[in-house]
Amino acid sequence: MSDSTSGQASSAGRSGPNRSFFSQLELDLRLLGMIGAFLLICILFNIMTGGQFLTPRNLFNLTIQTVSVAIMATGMVFIIVTRHIDLAVGSLLATCSAVMAMMQTAWLPDMLGIPLGSPSLAILAIIFGVIVGGIIGGFQGYLVGFLGIPAFIVTLGGLLVWRNVAWYLTNGQTIGPLNETFQLFGGINGTLGETWSWIVGLIAAAAAVLALVSGRRSKLRHDFPVKPIWAEFVVGGIFVAAILGFIAILNAYEVPSRVLERQFEARGETVPEGFTASYGLPISVLLLIAVAIVMTVVARKTRFGRYIFATGGNPDAAELSGINTRMLTVKVFALMGVLVAIAGLVASSRLTFHSNDIGTLDELRVIAAAVIGGTALAGGVGTIYGAILGALIMQSLQSGMAMVGVDAPLQNIVVGSVLVAAVLIDIIYRRRVEG
Amino acid sequence: MAETKQQIDRSCTPLVAMKNISIAFGGVQAVDDVSIDVYPGEVVGLLGHNGAGKSTLIKILAGAYRMDSGEIWINGEKADIRSPAGARDYNIETIYQTLALADNLDASANLFLGREITTSLGLVDDSAMEAETRKIMHRLNPNFKKFSVPVSALSGGQRQSVAIARAVYFDAKIVIMDEPTAALGVHETEMVAEIIKELKAQGLGIVLISHDTREMMALCDRVSVMKNGALVGTEHVEDVTEDDILSMIILGKNPKREAA
Numbered sequence: 001m002s003d004s005t006s007g008q009a010s011s012a013g014r015s016g017p018n019r020s021f022f023s024q025l026e027l028d029l030r031l032l033g034m035i036g037a038f039l040l041i042c043i044l045f046n047i048m049t050g051g052q053f054l055t056p057r058n059l060f061n062l063t064i065q066t067v068s069v070a071i072m073a074t075g076m077v078f079i080i081v082t083r084h085i086d087l088a089v090g091s092l093l094a095t096c097s098a099v100m101a102m103m104q105t106a107w108l109p110d111m112l113g114i115p116l117g118s119p120s121l122a123i124l125a126i127i128f129g130v131i132v133g134g135i136i137g138g139f140q141g142y143l144v145g146f147l148g149i150p151a152f153i154v155t156l157g158g159l160l161v162w163r164n165v166a167w168y169l170t171n172g173q174t175i176g177p178l179n180e181t182f183q184l185f186g187g188i189n190g191t192l193g194e195t196w197s198w199i200v201g202l203i204a205a206a207a208a209v210l211a212l213v214s215g216r217r218s219k220l221r222h223d224f225p226v227k228p229i230w231a232e233f234v235v236g237g238i239f240v241a242a243i244l245g246f247i248a249i250l251n252a253y254e255v256p257s258r259v260l261e262r263q264f265e266a267r268g269e270t271v272p273e274g275f276t277a278s279y280g281l282p283i284s285v286l287l288l289i290a291v292a293i294v295m296t297v298v299a300r301k302t303r304f305g306r307y308i309f310a311t312g313g314n315p316d317a318a319e320l321s322g323i324n325t326r327m328l329t330v331k332v333f334a335l336m337g338v339l340v341a342i343a344g345l346v347a348s349s350r351l352t353f354h355s356n357d358i359g360t361l362d363e364l365r366v367i368a369a370a371v372i373g374g375t376a377l378a379g380g381v382g383t384i385y386g387a388i389l390g391a392l393i394m395q396s397l398q399s400g401m402a403m404v405g406v407d408a409p410l411q412n413i414v415v416g417s418v419l420v421a422a423v424l425i426d427i428i429y430r431r432r433v434e435g
Numbered sequence: 436m437a438e439t440k441q442q443i444d445r446s447c448t449p450l451v452a453m454k455n456i457s458i459a460f461g462g463v464q465a466v467d468d469v470s471i472d473v474y475p476g477e478v479v480g481l482l483g484h485n486g487a488g489k490s491t492l493i494k495i496l497a498g499a500y501r502m503d504s505g506e507i508w509i510n511g512e513k514a515d516i517r518s519p520a521g522a523r524d525y526n527i528e529t530i531y532q533t534l535a536l537a538d539n540l541d542a543s544a545n546l547f548l549g550r551e552i553t554t555s556l557g558l559v560d561d562s563a564m565e566a567e568t569r570k571i572m573h574r575l576n577p578n579f580k581k582f583s584v585p586v587s588a589l590s591g592g593q594r595q596s597v598a599i600a601r602a603v604y605f606d607a608k609i610v611i612m613d614e615p616t617a618a619l620g621v622h623e624t625e626m627v628a629e630i631i632k633e634l635k636a637q638g639l640g641i642v643l644i645s646h647d648t649r650e651m652m653a654l655c656d657r658v659s660v661m662k663n664g665a666l667v668g669t670e671h672v673e674d675v676t677e678d679d680i681l682s683m684i685i686l687g688k689n690p691k692r693e694a695a
Binding site: 297303307314 | 518534553561562563566
């Protein structure tokens, strides 16, 4: 076999000393490109706003604004990888949000007599909302997988249906204020504070290092090639620095003195001289990180994830390998529904109320985030971290333009153009890589 | 060539017997009352024009299609094959003409697709699967080195060896090969022929589909010819010439038998 020997030669060449610095680190080039694009956007806006963009306060806000779309984008990766699309996520978010809002403000207090303000209201509402999201998502998946209706049509219908189911559930009213425990998931109303943020950061850093070590051990155990030890240290160092740097930025955003005064007043105290407090890591961001970790493990380390990518790569092959691709479609859409419900929790609690237009156009933001993050619409290719970075890039563009004072119509024109340009760059990149 | 063939013991129960198989698609009788059997250590060739029903017949055995009528017997027991996974439970493995590989996944993910090795936590154990893949590929195709790239980056022969590895790794008793050499070069075709001989020596039963009658004469013990969904006949290769087989394919009858 002539070309297998040439393949051997080239792989031997790659492991030789001539390999470039970056290839020895074995970092994903696409990931580096996206981080580069993100940094470029940040620096540009920082210059244009005279240093307003890269402040702890703005970065904090940027993070909590990204969470809802980012959570949904991780699910959209699976949907698009299996060659489907979900246009209904924004509307389904509204339905889930409406269900959760009505549960905690009307249904549960009326039916079970649970007093308003009870934390159990929030917990029950969230559980019920997630179940509703999962069931509706699974139902759409059933229509796609078992009845063979194209996902585009099912979810285009869903786009109209669920938006207006939400309208009926609330009679078109804005529902709020939401339960205080519920509001913890919104961002500014639920943060860990300085000390706990550092603790979480240190745990995350330790986990990242541990993951690298165990990955290397596993490779060595089977005598697979590993990267040089210095490269492991560089990658580990980057991870740790990024995690702790992120925590440091969030901790640098201090609670304004007026807010502190109000908090102390509520307890009948006065603010001690020189007292400051930081917001730290928002619970919503912690939620996103948890979702990201779980989804990444599902994608890479479970049979379910393996089958999702196999089905996206070659549906016939997946079926001939004994994979139940119909049931897989139901599961993927149900998972999307669960994530939409979680995103609805974050979105409505960030606003502190459920509004009729919540989640409008989110389907486009979510799909754009997944696609900018390198998910191929042809199926089979996509990463969770890419989708989250894609969401962050979209949000930073939007926030930055708003800060600079770009007209709202022009903002949307730019975001739309960026989406198309990002896909073009992706196509060119793939062509070059695949040669 | 025919003289060097070892004799197949056909007094025992056949490894697989397909009896009176029929299947129709929307009024078209794709397979019409066809019976074939395969004994341990035997290679049975299926020949016929495109559309003669060869691929449909083996897809029934592989569990991809459900037959309308007929019976499949495995090792003397009636088998009920409802799905590809069901066929695998009977140790029937199939190498499809299209190879049925997920191009975006690497060799070991494809080899274990649907049958992943998992850790005690239920997570897929990529390292263990890659180690197993390295072992079997070393046996089948020692030049194979591309373990960590998607199979879309492999050559035709390399992809074929992944598909073959998938069929033989899981303790197959019956291997179905649908045109395994159609897209391959000379060296790669030789590799496949060697593998077929090795599997045969291990006592596996092989159903081979090909258009290359010369190759079939060399590799098979018996050949079955199909035309328009029906079986024209099954012949021991030592009893017929290439021309006889060609007339069976084209005319739908065996001139020697007609003469006799």
